[in-house]
Amino acid sequence: MTRQEDTWLDQLQRAAFEYFLRTTNPRNGLVADNSRMDSPVSIAVVGFALSAYPIAVERGWMRRDAAVQCSLSALRFFRDSDQSGGPVATGFKGFYYHFLDIHSGARVWQSELSMVDTALLIGGMLVASQYFDAETADERELRALVDFLYRRVDWCWAQDGADTIRQGWKPECGFLHYGWEGYSEAILLYALALGSPTYPIARDCYKNWTLTYQWENLYDFDCLYAGPMFIHQFSHAWIDFRGIRDEFMREKRSDYFENSRRAVHIQREYARRNPREFAGYDENCWGLSACDGPSDEHLDIANEQRRLYGYAARSVPYGPDDGTLSAPCVLASLPFAPEVVLQSLRNMLERYPEVLQDSRLASGFNPTLAGAEGRTWVAAGHFGLDQGIVFLMIENHRSERVWQLMRANPYIRAGLQGAGFRGGWLQSSAGGAR
Amino acid sequence: MSSRDDAASVSAEAYAREHRANTRPADWRNPSAGGRYQLAIVGAGPAGIAAAEFAASLGIKVALIERKAIGGVNLNIGSVPSKTLIRTTRAYADMREAWRFGASVPGDVRVDFAAAMERVRRVRARLSRDDSAQRLAAAGVDVYFGEARFTASDTLTVGGKALAFRKALIATGARPHVPDIPGLAEAGYLTDENLFELTELPRRMLVIGGGPLGCEQAQAFCRLGAQTTIVQNKPLFLGQEERDAAQILSETFARDGIEVRLNTTALAVRTASGTKLVDLISDDYRNTIGVDAILTGAGRTPNVEGLDLAAVGIDCDASGRIRVDDFLRTGNANIFAAGDVCLEHSFVDAARASARIAVENSLLRRNRRWSGLVVPSCTYTDPEIARVGLSVREANRLGVPVKTFTIPMHEIDRAVTDSETSGFVKVHVRGRTDQILGATIVARHAGDMINGVTLAMVAGIGLRRFSRVLHAYPTQADAIRQVADAYNRTRFTPRVRARVRRWIESRWPAQ
Numbered sequence: 001m002t003r004q005e006d007t008w009l010d011q012l013q014r015a016a017f018e019y020f021l022r023t024t025n026p027r028n029g030l031v032a033d034n035s036r037m038d039s040p041v042s043i044a045v046v047g048f049a050l051s052a053y054p055i056a057v058e059r060g061w062m063r064r065d066a067a068v069q070c071s072l073s074a075l076r077f078f079r080d081s082d083q084s085g086g087p088v089a090t091g092f093k094g095f096y097y098h099f100l101d102i103h104s105g106a107r108v109w110q111s112e113l114s115m116v117d118t119a120l121l122i123g124g125m126l127v128a129s130q131y132f133d134a135e136t137a138d139e140r141e142l143r144a145l146v147d148f149l150y151r152r153v154d155w156c157w158a159q160d161g162a163d164t165i166r167q168g169w170k171p172e173c174g175f176l177h178y179g180w181e182g183y184s185e186a187i188l189l190y191a192l193a194l195g196s197p198t199y200p201i202a203r204d205c206y207k208n209w210t211l212t213y214q215w216e217n218l219y220d221f222d223c224l225y226a227g228p229m230f231i232h233q234f235s236h237a238w239i240d241f242r243g244i245r246d247e248f249m250r251e252k253r254s255d256y257f258e259n260s261r262r263a264v265h266i267q268r269e270y271a272r273r274n275p276r277e278f279a280g281y282d283e284n285c286w287g288l289s290a291c292d293g294p295s296d297e298h299l300d301i302a303n304e305q306r307r308l309y310g311y312a313a314r315s316v317p318y319g320p321d322d323g324t325l326s327a328p329c330v331l332a333s334l335p336f337a338p339e340v341v342l343q344s345l346r347n348m349l350e351r352y353p354e355v356l357q358d359s360r361l362a363s364g365f366n367p368t369l370a371g372a373e374g375r376t377w378v379a380a381g382h383f384g385l386d387q388g389i390v391f392l393m394i395e396n397h398r399s400e401r402v403w404q405l406m407r408a409n410p411y412i413r414a415g416l417q418g419a420g421f422r423g424g425w426l427q428s429s430a431g432g433a434r
Numbered sequence: 435m436s437s438r439d440d441a442a443s444v445s446a447e448a449y450a451r452e453h454r455a456n457t458r459p460a461d462w463r464n465p466s467a468g469g470r471y472q473l474a475i476v477g478a479g480p481a482g483i484a485a486a487e488f489a490a491s492l493g494i495k496v497a498l499i500e501r502k503a504i505g506g507v508n509l510n511i512g513s514v515p516s517k518t519l520i521r522t523t524r525a526y527a528d529m530r531e532a533w534r535f536g537a538s539v540p541g542d543v544r545v546d547f548a549a550a551m552e553r554v555r556r557v558r559a560r561l562s563r564d565d566s567a568q569r570l571a572a573a574g575v576d577v578y579f580g581e582a583r584f585t586a587s588d589t590l591t592v593g594g595k596a597l598a599f600r601k602a603l604i605a606t607g608a609r610p611h612v613p614d615i616p617g618l619a620e621a622g623y624l625t626d627e628n629l630f631e632l633t634e635l636p637r638r639m640l641v642i643g644g645g646p647l648g649c650e651q652a653q654a655f656c657r658l659g660a661q662t663t664i665v666q667n668k669p670l671f672l673g674q675e676e677r678d679a680a681q682i683l684s685e686t687f688a689r690d691g692i693e694v695r696l697n698t699t700a701l702a703v704r705t706a707s708g709t710k711l712v713d714l715i716s717d718d719y720r721n722t723i724g725v726d727a728i729l730t731g732a733g734r735t736p737n738v739e740g741l742d743l744a745a746v747g748i749d750c751d752a753s754g755r756i757r758v759d760d761f762l763r764t765g766n767a768n769i770f771a772a773g774d775v776c777l778e779h780s781f782v783d784a785a786r787a788s789a790r791i792a793v794e795n796s797l798l799r800r801n802r803r804w805s806g807l808v809v810p811s812c813t814y815t816d817p818e819i820a821r822v823g824l825s826v827r828e829a830n831r832l833g834v835p836v837k838t839f840t841i842p843m844h845e846i847d848r849a850v851t852d853s854e855t856s857g858f859v860k861v862h863v864r865g866r867t868d869q870i871l872g873a874t875i876v877a878r879h880a881g882d883m884i885n886g887v888t889l890a891m892v893a894g895i896g897l898r899r900f901s902r903v904l905h906a907y908p909t910q911a912d913a914i915r916q917v918a919d920a921y922n923r924t925r926f927t928p929r930v931r932a933r934v935r936r937w938i939e940s941r942w943p944a945q
Binding site: 176220251317 | 668669677678681682685688689697717718826827830831835836837838839840842844845855858860920921923924
């Protein structure tokens, strides 16, 4: 990496971090889902924020005691939160509702108790407890709170007697039946559920989940298939998958990190082919993932009416694809394919400079939907998930710091081993330097 | 009534008359049974007819007994009318989307529902000639109309008259299974048994069940102009298919304007001012929709009533299907079963194939196994979804290592020239071999394309050899050969490439 590139990444990473500072409620440590007015809290974004504070301390963007206080606010809030599972509670069985009111922390939008989003939150807590290791009263309290909150999560309950973990629950109707199957961002969820000292799920639960995987040769790449790019990134923000393999990957002679690298190339190949003939797509302008996109206008090209999906998980090669691309998902692929990512992002920002606002990447942009003055459609404001994944993946690319911290976490190690992961850093006793 | 309407109703009556004359002649007199039949077949649907024709061609003395009309569900209420109507709806869809093919959209695309239904009756009458009672009789089959009932291991009665047999085959098929929803019966509903008797297009239609039949008919009626909603009580529709297949279809459904309600259950139905009001629940969300017609009954209930199966030692499984072994033998060694009455898959081709196996095993002392058959299937939505062999899910469950080679249809020149790029060909092979385990194809004519894969599976042709089979260019079926090419490219590992390079250089050293 050149110094110029590092400076550029530093700027993007710092701007991403600013998102958390601007959107956090200092009284309870909760962070808004997005920068728009009246945004609720997304518990996953809180997880990203908790992971970001230690890195910000390392980079000199935040004082250690301020970072500890920010983290403590959130952790104390979750400790004291209403865990009754009622319609306006905060959580149940150690899990939390997906969206909360930023002031009261009560459930909003009738959102579901989200297993995956709780896992991202707990992931962030574990980073904090791993980093803040000083023998001060505050940092001791922080570590004890994280341990308490992790141990409180009843992962077994979330299995509901089924083969795999359910994805959601609502007080109004019980467990939701999303019927998700196939590879997803849930490896972190399974690792946490298997590593739990209090409510560990059975090992065959992970095996059952991997039974829904599809190993595909697509555009001449062998890949564990998942359409949207974020699936290939989220667990990787916390877990260093280089060289460690579960039974599935051992059989395929690959690993999840290499798989994400191939997913990048599949995205590029799709954009190069651009089967739906959208504006802007090429091998250096790609990124189909969960992002905000246009919804209220109707796209009309050459007499063709196309549907627009708003905030949705866009996917290759079968869609949904409405011409909207996610620049954050390109940048968050940095550890997997640094040269390709830097080249692509540079190209995208040269062509569509309006995608970068306040040095932060907009969630989505749609060049096919250009206004009368020729400016491409760009999502308003910023989203915490985008800024969070960009922040952590830039850090992992620059210093591997988040990976290092999590490699040393005994719960994560136990969880991965429980899932059948072997080799690589899991073989060394401490998982690398702290 | 206009003169055109008059003419239409006259021809409709003529087609109906011809259809009845072929499938259930009014003046039919049952043969006077003389002696014992070597084979008695109960049910003259696709399985019964196939068995009868096969047996007669071998010179076997065979009786075919039908309760209603020759042809069964397939001809009278199933595949034939439904595919006929689907063709009409594709024509309308193409007209409306003519811009996709560089053609101008006709100014006034008005659906003529009566004409569409008349064509259904015409096609049904035309196809009923092939398997008419008269033609079967001429081929040497004794055709009986009436209710059959087993009285002993070698005797059954038809309309009270005894009929002795050496072996019997039960091929009575299945009928729509109507879900138990309070108020549904009172409000009235359609199944595929009466759907094609409609004379007017319902303005709003609710389809309960997101399986193949529900999806096909929902799309067809939507394209005819009905405001259509599918309610499916599972998280995905077409649960048996690949998730990507359902994803592609859901996009097409959205373009067609079909509203798909997943994870949704119909709780109750009531009627107010001529509108059927259906209460729906999805997780914690309840609402009521008003429709003019409800289509249901995608599930199947086997037709076993009145046969007195228990009297001859034949039992049924929990879903009511006759229990058979892999040789299609029932609990009674003299009596076999074939088709929907005993099979999990409700496909015409499977019914016919099972009938031939049953005839061979019962009379020719062969030991052909049902499980040895490779059975393709197709959901005739637009695009079609065709499948053969194992799915990845099944392979994983069986512990068979599986790898999928995928070619999206946008890679295929002919799909691009036809503006039919939505879809894919996925071929699943065993682990690191080229042995084909199964395939799924999503394409406008996937049902035709899957046959190439089925042939390869039956003939034991692996992907490696398949790539040497030239396919006419440009065709959409060439996608399957391109899958084979993709497989072959994976064989050119860096080590293989290095070896080839060394060999070339040793023979023709670089100057």
